[in-house]
Amino acid sequence: xxxxxxxxxxxxxxxxxxxxxxxxxxxxxxxxxxxxxxxxxxxxxxxxxxxxxxxxxxxxxxxxxxxxxxxxxxxxxxxxxxxxxxxxxxxxxxxxxxxxxxxxxxxxxxxxxxxxxxxxxxxxxxxxxxxxxxxxxxxxxxxxxxxxxxxxxxxxxxxxxxxxxxxxxxxxxxxxxxxxxxxxxxxxxxxxxxxxxxxxxxxxxxxxxxxxxxxxxxxxxxxxxxxxxxxxxxxxxxxxxxxxxxxxxxxxxxxxxxxxxxxxxxxxxxxxxxxxxxxxxxxxxxxxxxxxxxxxxxxxxxxxxxxxxxxxxxxxxxxxxxxxxxxxxxxxxxxxxxxxxxxxxxxxxxxxxxxxxxxxxxxxxxxxxxxxxxxxxxxxxxxxxxxxxxxxxxxxxxxxxxxxxxxxxxxxxxxxxxxxxxxxxxxxxxxxxxxxxxxxxxxxxxxxxxxxxxxxxxxxxxxxxxxxxxxxxxxxxxxxxxxxxxxxxxxxxxxxxxxxxxxxxxxxxxxxxxxxxxx
Amino acid sequence: xxxxxxxxxxxxxxxxxxxxxxxxxxxxxxxxxxxxxxxxxxxxxxxxxxxxxxxxxxxxxxxxxxxxxxxxxxxxxxxxxxxxxxxxxxxxxxxxxxxxxxxxxxxxxxxxxxxxxxxxxxxxxxxxxxxxxxxxxxxxxxxxxxxxxxxxxxxxxxxxxxxxxxxxxxxxxxxxxxxxxxxxxxxxxxxxxxxxxxxxxxxxxxxxxxxxxxxxxxxxxxxxxxxxxxxxxxxxxxxxxxxxxxxxxxxxxxxxxxxxxxxxxxxxxxxxxxxxxxxxxxxxxxxxxxxxxxxxxxxxxxxxxxxxxxxxxxxxxxxxxxxxxxxxxxxxxxxxxxxxxxxxxxxxxx
Ligand SMILES: Nc1ncnc2c1ncn2[C@@H]1O[C@H](COP(=O)(O)OP(=O)(O)OP(=O)(O)O)[C@@H](O)[C@H]1O
Ligand SMILES: [Mg+2]
Numbered sequence: 001x002x003x004x005x006x007x008x009x010x011x012x013x014x015x016x017x018x019x020x021x022x023x024x025x026x027x028x029x030x031x032x033x034x035x036x037x038x039x040x041x042x043x044x045x046x047x048x049x050x051x052x053x054x055x056x057x058x059x060x061x062x063x064x065x066x067x068x069x070x071x072x073x074x075x076x077x078x079x080x081x082x083x084x085x086x087x088x089x090x091x092x093x094x095x096x097x098x099x100x101x102x103x104x105x106x107x108x109x110x111x112x113x114x115x116x117x118x119x120x121x122x123x124x125x126x127x128x129x130x131x132x133x134x135x136x137x138x139x140x141x142x143x144x145x146x147x148x149x150x151x152x153x154x155x156x157x158x159x160x161x162x163x164x165x166x167x168x169x170x171x172x173x174x175x176x177x178x179x180x181x182x183x184x185x186x187x188x189x190x191x192x193x194x195x196x197x198x199x200x201x202x203x204x205x206x207x208x209x210x211x212x213x214x215x216x217x218x219x220x221x222x223x224x225x226x227x228x229x230x231x232x233x234x235x236x237x238x239x240x241x242x243x244x245x246x247x248x249x250x251x252x253x254x255x256x257x258x259x260x261x262x263x264x265x266x267x268x269x270x271x272x273x274x275x276x277x278x279x280x281x282x283x284x285x286x287x288x289x290x291x292x293x294x295x296x297x298x299x300x301x302x303x304x305x306x307x308x309x310x311x312x313x314x315x316x317x318x319x320x321x322x323x324x325x326x327x328x329x330x331x332x333x334x335x336x337x338x339x340x341x342x343x344x345x346x347x348x349x350x351x352x353x354x355x356x357x358x359x360x361x362x363x364x365x366x367x368x369x370x371x372x373x374x375x376x377x378x379x380x381x382x383x384x385x386x387x388x389x390x391x392x393x394x395x396x397x398x399x400x401x402x403x404x405x406x407x408x409x410x411x412x413x414x415x416x417x418x419x420x421x422x423x424x425x426x427x428x429x430x431x432x433x434x435x436x437x438x439x440x441x442x443x444x445x446x447x448x449x450x451x452x453x454x455x456x457x458x459x460x461x462x463x464x465x466x467x468x469x470x471x472x473x474x475x476x477x478x479x480x481x482x483x484x485x486x487x488x489x490x491x492x493x494x495x496x497x498x499x500x501x502x503x504x505x506x507x508x509x510x511x512x513x514x515x516x517x518x519x
Numbered sequence: 520x521x522x523x524x525x526x527x528x529x530x531x532x533x534x535x536x537x538x539x540x541x542x543x544x545x546x547x548x549x550x551x552x553x554x555x556x557x558x559x560x561x562x563x564x565x566x567x568x569x570x571x572x573x574x575x576x577x578x579x580x581x582x583x584x585x586x587x588x589x590x591x592x593x594x595x596x597x598x599x600x601x602x603x604x605x606x607x608x609x610x611x612x613x614x615x616x617x618x619x620x621x622x623x624x625x626x627x628x629x630x631x632x633x634x635x636x637x638x639x640x641x642x643x644x645x646x647x648x649x650x651x652x653x654x655x656x657x658x659x660x661x662x663x664x665x666x667x668x669x670x671x672x673x674x675x676x677x678x679x680x681x682x683x684x685x686x687x688x689x690x691x692x693x694x695x696x697x698x699x700x701x702x703x704x705x706x707x708x709x710x711x712x713x714x715x716x717x718x719x720x721x722x723x724x725x726x727x728x729x730x731x732x733x734x735x736x737x738x739x740x741x742x743x744x745x746x747x748x749x750x751x752x753x754x755x756x757x758x759x760x761x762x763x764x765x766x767x768x769x770x771x772x773x774x775x776x777x778x779x780x781x782x783x784x785x786x787x788x789x790x791x792x793x794x795x796x797x798x799x800x801x802x803x804x805x806x807x808x809x810x811x812x813x814x815x816x817x818x819x820x821x822x823x824x825x826x827x828x829x830x831x832x833x834x835x836x837x838x839x840x841x842x843x844x845x846x847x848x849x850x851x852x853x854x855x856x857x858x859x860x861x862x863x864x865x866x867x868x869x
Contacts, residue, residue, distance in 0.1 A: 318751055340753040349751065357751055360744040362812040371741060371752045378734045425752070 011074060013038040013171065013202050014059065019068035021054055021226075023412065025404030028054040030226040031068070041193070041203045043217035045210075046246050047444040048416030049402035051226040052206045053095055056173045059204070060092035061085030083112070091164035095175040095206075095415045095442065096355045097156050101149030106131035108148050109163045134162040137195075139188050152304050153353065154185040161192065172196060173204040176415065178212060179442045180352075182304040182470050183505070190216065208416070208444050209471070210239035222246055247446045257456050260480060262293035265331070266464035267315070267347075267433045272325035274307075274314055274488075284310045285323065285488045290466075292433065297455065297465045299479030301472065301504045306485040308468040309352055312435045315466070316349040317342040329433065343372060346432035350423050350439050352468075358422045359410055366392035366406030369421050373428040395424030400450065415442040423451070427458075434458070436467040440474060452478060472501045484508050532806040532860050536821035539856065540828060547832035556835050559710055563697070565824075565831055567712045570719035571774060572797055572823040577726045578770025579798035580819040584730070585763040586743035586811030587655035589644070591662035592771045592798050595637055596791030598670040599775025603633045604683040604785030605673065607690060621687040630776055637772025640666070641765035648764070649757040663795070670787035684784035693780035715777050722770060726816045739763060744812030801826055804856045825856065 012035035021029040029051045036042045044052050057063045058070065061079030069076050072088060079085045082092075099108050106127045107114075115123040115130075131144035140158040142151050148159060157177060164172050174193075178186045193216060196203060207213050213220060214234050222229040222245040229245050269290040276284045285307045292298045302308050314323040317336025327334050329345050336342045339349070351357040360368055369392045370377060377387035392406040399420040403413055410418060419442055426434060436455075440448050455465055455478065469475045475482055482499045484492035484507035492507030548556045555561055575592050582589045606629035611620040640662065647658035674683050698713045730736040741749040742759050750756050774794075779785050799809075805822030807814025829852050834841040 316751075338753070338755060339751055340755055343753040351748075351751055356745075357748050360741050360748060360812070362744045362808075363740065367737065367740075371737075371749075371754075374734045374737055381733045381735055383732055383734060383737065 011038070012036055012071075013073055015071040015074070016055070016059075017069045017071065019055070019058065019066055019070065021051075021058065021063065021066045025408070026412075027226050029058075029066070032223070032226070032228045033068075034221055034228055034231055036202060036204065037219075038202055039197070039200050040218040041197060041205055041216050043205045043207065043213045043220045044223065045207070045213060045220060045242060046223035046229075047402075047446055048420070048442075049414040050223040050246070050444075052223055053175055053414060055223070056092060056175050056204065056206065059085070059171075060090050060173055062092070086167055086169070089168070089170035090173065091167055091169040091171070092173040093157065093160040093164065093175065093177055095179075097153070097160060099148045099156055099159060102147055104145050104147055105135070105142055105151070105159050105162075106144040108159055109134065109166055111163075113167075130166065131162065134165050137165070138162055138192055153180040154182065154304055157181070157189075169201065171202045171204065173206075175206045176208065176442050177205075178207060178209060178470075179415075180438075180470065183472060184303055186212070186470075208442065208448075210242065210445065211473075213242070214239055224248055243445050246444070257452075260295055260297075260456070260459055262296040262480065263462060264294050265291055266294045266296075266329070267292045267466075268328040268331075269315070270326045270328075272311075272314060272323050272327070274310055274319060274323045275321055277321075281487065283488055285314065288325070288490055290483065292464045292466055294432075294462045294464050295459050296481065297459055297467060297479045299475035299482040300466060300468045300485060301475055301482055302468075302485035302508050304470075305487075306508065307488040308485055309437055310488075311485065312349060312437050312466065312468065315342070315433075316347055316435055318349065343429055343431075346430075347435065348372070348426040348429045348431035348433075349435040350426040350437060352437035352441070354415070354419060354422060354441070359418055361409075361411045363410060364406060365396070365401070365403050365408050365410050365413065365421060368410045369395050369406070369424050369428065372425055391428055395421070395428060399424050399454070400447065416444055416447060419443055420447065420451075431463065433464045433466070436465065438469055439467065440469070440471075448474075472504060475499075475504075476501070486510050532863075533815070533817050533821060535860070535863070536805065536818065536825060540821060540825050543825065543828045543832060547828070547835050551835040556832065557707070559708055561831070563710045563712065565827055567715055568831065569820075569824045569827045570715045571777060572801060572827060573719050573820050574715070574722050574777070575771045575774040575794065576798040576801035576819050576823045577722055577816055578767040579795070580802040580805070580807055580814050580816060581726065581730065581739065582655075582763050582767040583799070583802050583807045583809060584743050584811065584814045585739045585759060586746060587648070587760065587763060588659065588799070588809070589764065589767040589771075590656065590659040590795050591640070591644070591666060592767070593791035593794035593796075594663050594666040594670075595640060595768055595771035596775040596778055596794055597787055598640075598666050599633045599637055599772040600779035600782070600790055601670040601674050601683060601785035601787050602636055603629050603776045603779045604685050605677050606632045607685050608678070608683060611687075621685070621689040626690070626693065633776055634769060634772045637768045637775070638765050641768030642761060644764040644768070645757075645761040649760055667787060670785075674785065674787050681788045682784050682786050685779075686783050691780055691783050694777055695780070714780075718773060718777065722773065723816060723820060726766075730816055735759075735762065740812055742811075797826065800853050804853060804860075806860060822856075826853070 014036040017033050018031045019029055020031050032055065046052050054063065058066055061082045061084050064080055077088065100111065109131050110127050115126045117123045128144040135142060135144065138158045138161060140155055142155045148156055177189060181189065193203060205216060217234055219231055219233060220242060221231045222242060224246060232242065269288060272285060272288040273283055274285040276282055288311065300308050300311065310319065313319045315327065316339055318339050329347065334345055366389065370388050373391060374383065374388065377384055377391055389406065396403060396406060401417050401420045403417060410421065423439055440451060443451065459465060467478055476499055480496050482494045482504060483490055484504055486508050491510045494503060548554055579589055579592060607621060607625055610625045610628065644658050644662065647653045648655055671681055674681055693714055694712060696712065696714055697710045699708055699710045701708050738754050738759055741754060742756050746756055778790055782790065801822040802814060802819045803809065804825055805814065805818030807819065829849055830845065833845050833848055837844055
């Protein structure tokens with residue numbers, strides 16, 4: 001992808017001028033001005049809470065109240081709704097996906113713009129056909145008639161992209177599209193983005209992954225604390241200097257941890273299997289043996305659908321069907337029927353799907369953080385506000401959650417800051433074994449570094465950590481050992497010194513195609 | 520930017536409900552030439568009806584906050600009235616029934632028996648919902664239909680009638696006992712029926728403490744807000760449902776006892792018909808969300824007051840055939856109240 005092609009052409013497709021947005025207690029955007037050129041891929045980067053999503057929501061008509069002006073092709077425009085923006089050719093793929101889970105893929109793609117037959121009935125045949133075409137173009141294996149709720153996040157996102165395609169949008173906004181994807185799915189997305197660009201679509205791209213940004217972007221705009229910092233060309237810049245612009249201070253290198261020395265076995269799994277009734281592949285997990293020691297970080301790699309989440313759920317007593325095999329915590333056999341049992345035994349899980357499985361959207365930041373440990377802040381079931389407050393502020397300070405206060409509604413926090421709250425919820429249980437399912441999804445570079453250091457520190461105090469990640473570099477940084485899952489079986493084990501991205505990917509795809517596939 | 524005290528109030532739906540209550544009251548008071556809406560009698564009626572509705576609407580609110588719904592409330596009221604009167608009648612010799620045989624011991628035993636049965640009904644609902652995974656709507660719909668008939672069967676079997684009456688004055692005093700007093704500075708004498716008021720106050724305070732100050736309450740909000748996340752946070756969601764539906768049925772049972780005392784009879788056929796909808800309306804006007812996870816006890820109490828004011832105000836405004844229009848007016852007003860509340864909160868987040 002060329003970097004000079006569209007450096008500064010004469011007419012920008014979008015001009016943002018002196019735009020400010022204020023929420024109670026936060027100035028989310030503070031007199032931001034910059035231009036976006038037609039046909040470019042413009043990356044927007046910044047820390048969690050810098051205002052990236054807010055800006056995108058203005059451009060796509062989600063938020064309608066702001067000061068300042070936005071010009072589309074030199075015309076001042078103010079959208080009054082998302083429908084308005086769609087009509088003007090702007091689509092957004094939100095950070096938190098916006099799909100109706102019960103409806104089918106094609107119904108979601110054509111939601112609000114359903115095709116009709118001459119008699120005014122829904123023309124399912126036409127919609128399914130069109131949807132199938134779009135999905136094929138996006139290399140998505142989902143069927144148009146499948147309910148969206150059954151799809152993995154990666155495919156759900158493609159449904160959103162298919163929607164943007166079907167609208168023939170000239171401007172497509174992607175808010176952290178790869179944060180929930182595995183490497184292969186990200187690769188697929190990169191190819192799709194390439195194709196969109198070839199068609200002349202302008203793309204606004206938010207990501208916390210610097211390698212992606214530098215690979216894709218024609219220009220990069222940095223926001224910090226709601227303010228515009230600068231727009232740079234990738235050729236004149238480096239991931240390090242961009243990170244520096246984002247944070248506003250020099251960052252320590254998080255990857256060089258001193259060697260940790262593992263202690264006793266904290267968790268031991270033998271012959272763990274989880275059935276998958278009614279599927280061509282009759283198990284989700286098969287004959288898994290795992291050992292994790294105190295003070296050790298065990299990484300679990302694997303493609304989406306390989307069973308990473310299912311494995312963690314089994315260890316946490318959260319799987320729908322009980323797994324077979326034995327699990328021992330510190331030598332004691334454990335059979336968890338409910339996550340409450342696991343928590344009592346010192347096993348905590350930070351879930352992968354923040355919106356569906358983590359956040360209580362009607363509760364405050366503080367209430368979300370203390371959800372697992374409220375009993376400890378209570379006497380005879382009676383909550384002592386001071387003790388609860390202490391738990392919440394402790395986490396907010398330790399993890400540097402950016403929020404006006406613990407009384408703020410959690411949905412008013414930026415995505416990355418919500419994630420920090422959920423990690424804090426797990427940490428408060430003072431676990432012996434901490435299960436992290438893709439914990440840094442949507443967390444900015446600075447905060448990631450802090451989190452890695454925090455995990456390292458806890459490990460040195462004797463915590464055992466099992467972590468999965470959609471980013472291999474993250475696993476390589478964090479883990480002492482990496483296990484690779486493929487279609488429910490362990491297909492590789494690497495120590496820190498043996499592990500490379502190449503070897504892990506090979507193990508992760510080792511069995512693909514050799515086993516009957518779930519249809 | 521700090522939110523000021525004024526702004527905090529402005530954003531609370533309770534503030535708007537208090538205002539709405541005041542407006543309805545004053546409109547009716549001044550529209551009625553004789554100002555009957557401010558009479559001793561009228562005020563006593565308003566307080567009593569608010570408290571009666573409040574008692575079972577609070578139970579309903581807790582169920583709604585936990586993400587469920589309880590359609591059986593009206594039927595439980597009828598069923599409890601029958602059980603309560605039957606136990607009273609069985610415990611007192613017929614000869615004594617009219618002559619002071621209904622002592623506190625009898626009333627307490629009957630109350631205990633009735634409330635235990637109400638609890639059993641709540642547990643039954645929770646069992647259907649957790650074990651058989653029935654949707655709450657269906658589980659309680661079954662009771663809505665079936666329990667009234669069961670109440671009739673029991674009444675017929677014991678006393679060969681759909682209604683079981685107890686006319687003893689001590690029995691009726693359970694509802695009717697009044698207490699008169701005057702507030703210094705106001706020359707209007709005031710009277711209240713103190714038993715329902717006290718029951719209501721105890722229920723309301725207990726519920727407020729439960730929902731605001733206890734772990735159990737917080738977990739109920741969590742359950743209603745995101746059940747799967749609650750389970751993954753180590754909350755025993757099935758157990759919580761037992762708590763919620765038991766509270767709902769228990770409150771309805773309490774109301775049933777008081778209604779039996781008011782009528783002087785247990786009534787299996789036409790007592791409590793449609794009351795579940797009044798309770799839902801009170802909760803929703805008070806800010807509860809039928810999707811669960813949101814709502815307050817204070818809101819529901821103000822919602823119950825609002826509904827009572829509207830219903831009782833109508834005959835003061837429309838002198839002829841007021842019952843003819845009652846449904847229309849109440850329906851419109853409920854929808855308006857909820858819509859205004861929705862628009863107000865939506866305007867804030869955008
Ligand atoms: N609806 C809202 N009400 C109040 N505050 C809000 C609201 N939406 C966002 N904010 C605040 O505005 C700021 C910017 O949020 P925004 O979501 O734009 O951040 P972001 O740059 O997208 O971060 P992330 O990388 O974590 O997604 C944050 O401090 C956030 O708490
Ligand atoms: Mg964001």
